[in-house]
Amino acid sequence: xxxxxxxxxxxxxxxxxxxxxxxxxxxxxxxxxxxxxxxxxxxxxxxxxxxxxxxxxxxxxxxxxxxxxxxxxxxxxxxxxxxxxxxxxxxxxxxxxxxxxxxxxxxxxxxxxxxxxxxxxxxxxxxxxxxxxxxxxxxxxxxxxxxxxxxxxxxxxxxxxxxxxxxxxxxxxxxxxxxxxxxxxxxxxxxxxxxxxxxxxxxxxxxxxxxxxxxxxxxxxxxxxxxxxxxxxxxxxxxxxxxxxxxxxxxxxxxxxxxxxx
Amino acid sequence: xxxxxxxxxxxxxxxxxxxxxxxxxxxxxxxxxxxxxxxxxxxxxxxxxxxxxxxxxxxxxxxxxxxxxxxxxxxxxxxxxxxxxxxxxxxxxxxxxxxxxxxxxxxxxxxxxxxxxxxxxxxxxxxxxxxxxxxxxxxxxxxxxxxxxxxxxxxxxxxxxxxxxxxxxxxxxxxxxxxxxxxxxxxxxxxxxxxxxxxxxxxxxxxxxxxxxxxxxxxxxxxxxxxxxxxxxxxxxxxxxxxxxxxxxxxxxxxxxxxxxx
Amino acid sequence: xxxxxxxxxxxxxxxxxxxxxxxxxxxxxxxxxxxxxxxxxxxxxxxxxxxxxxxxxxxxxxxxxxxxxxxxxxxxxxxxxxxxxxxxxxxxxxxxxxxxxxxxxxxxxxxxxxxxxxxxxxxxxxxxxxxxxxxxxxxxxxxxxxxxxxxxxxxxxxxxxxxxxxxxxxxxxxxxxxxxxxxxxxxxxxxxxxxxxxxxxxxxxxxxxxxxxxxxxxxxxxxxxxxxxxxxxxxxxxxxxxxxxxxxxxxxxxxxxxxxxx
Numbered sequence: 138x139x140x141x142x143x144x145x146x147x148x149x150x151x152x153x154x155x156x157x158x159x160x161x162x163x164x165x166x167x168x169x170x171x172x173x174x175x176x177x178x179x180x181x182x183x184x185x186x187x188x189x190x191x192x193x194x195x196x197x198x199x200x201x202x203x204x205x206x207x208x209x210x211x212x213x214x215x216x217x218x219x220x221x222x223x224x225x226x227x228x229x230x231x232x233x234x235x236x237x238x239x240x241x242x243x244x245x246x247x248x249x250x251x252x253x254x255x256x257x258x259x260x261x262x263x264x265x266x267x268x269x270x271x272x273x274x275x276x277x278x279x280x281x282x283x284x285x286x287x288x289x290x291x292x293x294x295x296x297x298x299x300x301x302x303x304x305x306x307x308x309x310x311x312x313x314x315x316x317x318x319x320x321x322x323x324x325x326x327x328x329x330x331x332x333x334x335x336x337x338x339x340x341x342x343x344x345x346x347x348x349x350x351x352x353x354x355x356x357x358x359x360x361x362x363x364x365x366x367x368x369x370x371x372x373x374x375x376x377x378x379x380x381x382x383x384x385x386x387x388x389x390x391x392x393x394x395x396x397x398x399x
Numbered sequence: 400x401x402x403x404x405x406x407x408x409x410x411x412x413x414x415x416x417x418x419x420x421x422x423x424x425x426x427x428x429x430x431x432x433x434x435x436x437x438x439x440x441x442x443x444x445x446x447x448x449x450x451x452x453x454x455x456x457x458x459x460x461x462x463x464x465x466x467x468x469x470x471x472x473x474x475x476x477x478x479x480x481x482x483x484x485x486x487x488x489x490x491x492x493x494x495x496x497x498x499x500x501x502x503x504x505x506x507x508x509x510x511x512x513x514x515x516x517x518x519x520x521x522x523x524x525x526x527x528x529x530x531x532x533x534x535x536x537x538x539x540x541x542x543x544x545x546x547x548x549x550x551x552x553x554x555x556x557x558x559x560x561x562x563x564x565x566x567x568x569x570x571x572x573x574x575x576x577x578x579x580x581x582x583x584x585x586x587x588x589x590x591x592x593x594x595x596x597x598x599x600x601x602x603x604x605x606x607x608x609x610x611x612x613x614x615x616x617x618x619x620x621x622x623x624x625x626x627x628x629x630x631x632x633x634x635x636x637x638x639x640x641x642x643x644x645x646x647x648x649x650x651x652x653x654x655x656x657x658x659x660x661x
Numbered sequence: 662x663x664x665x666x667x668x669x670x671x672x673x674x675x676x677x678x679x680x681x682x683x684x685x686x687x688x689x690x691x692x693x694x695x696x697x698x699x700x701x702x703x704x705x706x707x708x709x710x711x712x713x714x715x716x717x718x719x720x721x722x723x724x725x726x727x728x729x730x731x732x733x734x735x736x737x738x739x740x741x742x743x744x745x746x747x748x749x750x751x752x753x754x755x756x757x758x759x760x761x762x763x764x765x766x767x768x769x770x771x772x773x774x775x776x777x778x779x780x781x782x783x784x785x786x787x788x789x790x791x792x793x794x795x796x797x798x799x800x801x802x803x804x805x806x807x808x809x810x811x812x813x814x815x816x817x818x819x820x821x822x823x824x825x826x827x828x829x830x831x832x833x834x835x836x837x838x839x840x841x842x843x844x845x846x847x848x849x850x851x852x853x854x855x856x857x858x859x860x861x862x863x864x865x866x867x868x869x870x871x872x873x874x875x876x877x878x879x880x881x882x883x884x885x886x887x888x889x890x891x892x893x894x895x896x897x898x899x900x901x902x903x904x905x906x907x908x909x910x911x912x913x914x915x916x917x918x919x920x921x922x923x
Contacts (some may be wrong), residue, residue, distance in 0.1 A: 140686060149411055149673055150581060152450050155435040159457030162402060166459055173679040179583060180641060188676050195683025197690055208641065211616025265616035267631035319674060321703055354735025354789040369791035379704060379732065411673055412843060414712050417697040421719030424664060428721055441845060442903060473878025527878040529893035
């Protein structure tokens with residue numbers, strides 16, 4: 138239980154992240170801290186929730202994941218910690234843990250949630266603007282040091298859940314949407330490969346363009362070709378070989394993606 | 400004494416930072432290295448000094464902080480190391496340590512400064528352009544390995560100090576200035592909350608706008624509102640809820656901020 | 662053999678890098694992971710090869726360097742691992758290791774290459790798009806845990822080598838080219854200081870400008886001056902004091918640089 142990850146929307150200047158690292162090392166000098174991302178779009182809780190769902194399962198059992206995308210810091214939103222199976226999560230109760238909770242449910246994992254409402258586990262002074270430093274980093278460091286989850290606060294059962302975008306079944310296949318765009322300009326959807334199944338023919342429509350068939354890898358097509366494929370997380374994505382699909386299609390998060398199966 | 404931090408203006412390509420990490424691990428394989436920031440604006444010694452003042456106190460006693468914002472590398476400016484209370488600092492003697500020195504003085508901490516002028520503690524070859532690799536990283540690794548500060552060079556007493564911007568008392572309150580702008584567009588001043596005290600009414604003027612009162616948290620006001628608040632480091636700052644005060648006000652470092660108390 | 666470095670072109674969003682960190686820590690919980698860079702220009706194998714050549718020698722003996730700049734992922738290009746002297750390298754066999762191989766040859770180091778073709782050392786499922794996660798991170802973690810290189814796959818002798826840009830001797834000196842530009846706008850060439858030697862007079866022509874003489878350090882000239890100097894890696898580079906030579910000269914990678922010696 139000595140690994141800790143950090144994910145924030147604090148940006149690449151990084152000084153506030155470094156403050157959190159200092160607080161953690163002060164309380165738990167022997168932990169290993171890894172960054173998940175500090176380039177989550179500012180206050181984009183959905184993007185943070187998807188990133189946690191994608192990355193955290195790869196870390197060792199016992200890892201404590203501290204996540205701060207927190208537009209409501211200093212308001213009534215609860216600071217929380219959770220155990221989902223063998224991983225711990227610490228951050229604001231604002232939907233940021235929606236995807237990891239949904240995945241834990243699907244896998245039938247044991248789930249426990251506590252409200253971080255016991256000041257003896259915070260820094261001595263708590264600001265209204267930086268709970269990442271004052272509440273979440275100390276809580277994460279205490280968990281990594283072996284303090285039981287239930288000591289940190291009162292149990293609750295109703296964490297905030299985001300309304301996740303879900304593919305909608307249509308007569309001819311699926312209607313879904315772009316939910317993320319990475320730095321290469323690849324477009325990500327929440328349509329799982331099992332929803333596509335073994336259809337003989339797959340057509341993907343996005344931004345007025347139609348793509349025929351899925352490729353297995355970029356290398357099957359020449360540079361500049363628009364392709365659809367199942368990404369490394371097993372979901373449908375859209376790319377341009379050696380180029381940016383986002384720029385070429387002027388695509389944005391939320392744009393409709395239609396999938397025709399036959 | 401096994402934690403080391405790195406702060407530079409080397410940028411996010413990061414290869415030169417990686418060279419420093421390699422040099423440090425070669426000499427001190429068991430240290431834990433943390434980044435404070437590598438996105439300090441190029442050669443902006445003041446910005447680096449403020450970042451060190453803000454972040455370093457959160458790290459454990461015995462931490463060695465290596466900082467390189469060094470427009471004078473290869474000239475007569477001294478390479479230096481310091482002990483300020485229970486923290487060590489290594490870098491160029493160009494004012495980069497002004498804020499941590501000032502804070503150490505205020506707290507009455509013991510301070511010692513040495514000129515890094517003993518080549519046996521450097522890499523065998525020293526370039527004129529990359530003392531971060533050739534002098535500062537080896538010195539920091541030696542300190543983290545337990546070599547006494549006074550072995551690394553001759554004592555001196557007069558480190559370079561920047562002329563820090565200080566709030567000026569006026570008839571109606573304070574005149575101060577923006578000293579930093581973060582990636583969210585929040586504006587930072589050096590006016591401490593104790594200088595505002597418990598005034599019944601506070602008005603803040605910046606860029607031709609006037610803000611009435613301080614909020615405790617962003618959540619008190621709707622998105623788009625311009626607000627003033629005491630930041631996580633206890634200084635007056637100016638923000639737009641869910642927006643960028645820097646962009647909205649076309650504000651820059653150095654712009655005057657007027658505070659009227661009554 | 663417990664240090665691992667990571668270099669990719671995955672960008673600063675960083676989530677895919679975090680996935681690799683998770684995979685590595687799962688297999689080798691006690692390694693120390695360092696980043697070399699994740700801002701290699703997308704699919705720029707040459708830039709990655711130069712970065713590995715510059716940074717990796719500073720790391721301790723036994724370090725495992727995992728590098729992923731991999732436009733051919735999922736095609737027939739081999740996944741590979743190598744031992745070059747006392748360092749290990751893992752990644753695609755596409756020329757990414759050209760510079761470290763060339764340097765090892767020059768130093769007469771022992772070199773061994775294996776094709777990573779044994780699935781028992783991969784993740785259970787291998788995607789066609791993310792070998793950094795599925796093949797290279799597990800292989801690197803296994804090497805760092807002490808599994809012998811030759812266990813990971815079959816030996817081969819002919820790794821892909823890039824055609825490295827080499828300075829060409831001319832009647833009056835050298836013709837070379839810009840091979841890299843950093844975030845400060847400094848221009849890098851592959852002309853080594855030994856090729857310039859102790860010439861009495863050196864003139865450098867680039868983008869229609871001529872620079873007379875080499876400076877030892879930026880501090881010798883006023884801000885705004887265009888200067889040539891031997892960089893920290895011992896090669897000829899071109900800079901503007903406190904400015905960006907790339908912007909001022911509208912210079913690009915591949916532009917000719919002429920050096921006249923007398």
